[in-house]
Amino acid sequence: MKANAYAAQSATTPLAPLAIQRREPGPGDVAIDILHCGVCHSDLHQVRAEWEGTLFPCVPGHEIVGRVTAVGANVTKFKAGDLVGVGCMVDSCQHCSACDEGLEQYCENGFTGTYNGETPDAPGHTLGGYSDKITVREEFVLRIGHDEKDLAGVAPLLCAxxxxxxxxxxxxxxxxxxxxxxxxxxxxxxxxxxxxxxxxxxxxxxxxxxxxxxxxxxxxxxxxxxxxxxxxxxxxxxxxxxxxxxxxxxxxxxxxxxxxxxxxxxxxxxxxxxxxxxxxxxxxxxxxxxxxSLIGGIAETQEMLDFCAEKGITAEIERIAMNEIEGAYDRMLKSDVKYRFVIDMATMDQAA
Incomplete structure (x- = not known):
């Protein structure tokens, strides 16, 4: 499944458009059109290889909200049209004591990050939310209960x-x-x-x-x-x-x-x-x-999202176009944002 993304090819090159492949949804998968993706400081650390082990091309982004376009035959929690979120993880072993307790972030065999994590999908590592599509196994997809008009402000809830x-x-x-x-x-x-x-x-x-x-x-x-x-x-x-x-x-x-x-x-x-x-x-x-403390498990992330929907809580954000990401990174280094940049993926076509 073809997708458009924004990627870094090295630690010293700016992010630029890149055509990528997403897997077609398998029996337990959910395919999502990404509407918004928050910009986390982790994205900057990873694309500039300030953290060890960056795999290139690197498509960052783990504060994802979007709409389900298709589900696999065994998926029971989601259907096409649902508003959903994807956070910092897209997989874990699902059988260690941490996973059994709903604490996938402490998976004893290592969770799979939404980007820069090992995966059998091409190119061998996960590619994140600076993209217009993503396919994620059902267990790591979250329900969004906020109004659609608030979705951009919901994106940073998936990490921050x-x-x-x-x-x-x-x-x-x-x-x-x-x-x-x-x-x-x-x-x-x-x-x-x-x-x-x-x-x-x-x-x-x-x-x-x-x-x-x-x-x-x-x-x-x-x-x-x-x-x-x-x-x-x-x-x-x-x-x-x-x-x-x-x-x-x-x-x-x-x-x-x-x-x-x-x-x-x-x-x-x-x-x-x-x-x-x-x-x-x-x-x-x-x-x-x-x-x-490290992020949170899927169950408590859902609990947080439900609580925020009930209380009307979203992040304070500044929306940006995809092609403004390098400027956003520069401003983020100066703490010149209140308080989170969020990319509007409707601007991906303009970025190409």
């Missing part, structure tokens, strides 16, 4: 949304809990929205005073400028949970100090260089924890 939802749920963010969100970007803005909707008292931490009103508008109850030592000291020992979304190396100690006894700070940002080693004594004397 679930990356923040999963730890918020796992560490029981909700009424009576004081929750901190560190960083107000693609991940952080979704963390604020979701923690607020779950009923927690939400405090946004930012290095920039200029983001104060934005954070309040997103649903934060308080905003703390983390460079202000006095303001940080006032927060000491008060947080049940802190979600740290920052993808740059920084000092973790002030946030550890902000945790209550038995509090946890979970890291979801992946810095290029390691964080400075935190002080151990505050952890020991408060029985505090530093944890990590």
């Amino acid at each position: 949304g679930i990356t923040t939802w999963s730890p918020l749920r796992h560490w029981n963010a909700g009424p009576g809990k004081k929750v901190g969100i560190v960083g107000i970007g693609g991940l952080g803005h979704m963390g604020i929205k979701l923690a607020h909707a779950l009923g927690a008292h939400v405090v946004a931490f930012t290095t920039s005073e200029s983001k104060r009103q934005d954070a309040l508008d997103l649903g934060a109850d308080e905003v703390v400028v983390s460079r202000n030592e006095e303001d940080m000291a006032a927060q000491a020992g008060t947080f049940d949970f802190i979600l740290n979304t920052v993808a740059a190396s920084h000092n973790l100690d002030p946030f550890i100090a902000a945790l209550k006894r038995d509090g946890t700070m979970t890291l979801v940002g992946a810095p290029e260089h390691p964080h400075p080693s935190p002080q151990v004594f505050p952890l020991i004397f408060g029985r505090k924890s530093i944890a990590g």
Whole structure:
């Protein structure tokens, strides 16, 4: 099945149009016309080979929403015309303990990424959502309950949304809990929205005073400028949970100090260089924890999408045409987006 895509041929060449092949849907497959695809910082890292193991040609994109065009004979959950999503995974072993528990992101045999993952399909690795079509096995396709007019804002939920939802749920963010969100970007803005909707008292931490009103508008109850030592000291020992979304190396100690006894700070940002080693004594004397979390399983991703549809939650986005992707990458490096770029795949013809 022919498809149009945008791909990088090397780490140093810009993305450009590329005709690719998608497999015809097998018995358990769902064929999808892609309508929108969010732009994640992971896309940039991968196409520029800042992460090891990039396979070229690389078609990035794992925040996909679209419409079902055909289903295989054994598919029971979807039919042609359904609005659906595809996130960061398109396969896993389906038989290890993690997969059995609905935690495919921790598959003990390694999940297959939506792009740059090994696959029997040509060219031997998966090609992602910067494309007008994709074929995915039924188990990794998600129902979209939002109105069609909101679909562009739904796309980033498939990565930024679930990356923040999963730890918020796992560490029981909700009424009576004081929750901190560190960083107000693609991940952080979704963390604020979701923690607020779950009923927690939400405090946004930012290095920039200029983001104060934005954070309040997103649903934060308080905003703390983390460079202000006095303001940080006032927060000491008060947080049940802190979600740290920052993808740059920084000092973790002030946030550890902000945790209550038995509090946890979970890291979801992946810095290029390691964080400075935190002080151990505050952890020991408060029985505090530093944890990590990776996207989410299919069941909890569906739970998140259903919750967001019910609450009317979408990402704050800026729509772009496919041929504007390199400029979007440049702006993303400068944090010049509120808060996620989303590609309108109707513009793919213009890009060719």
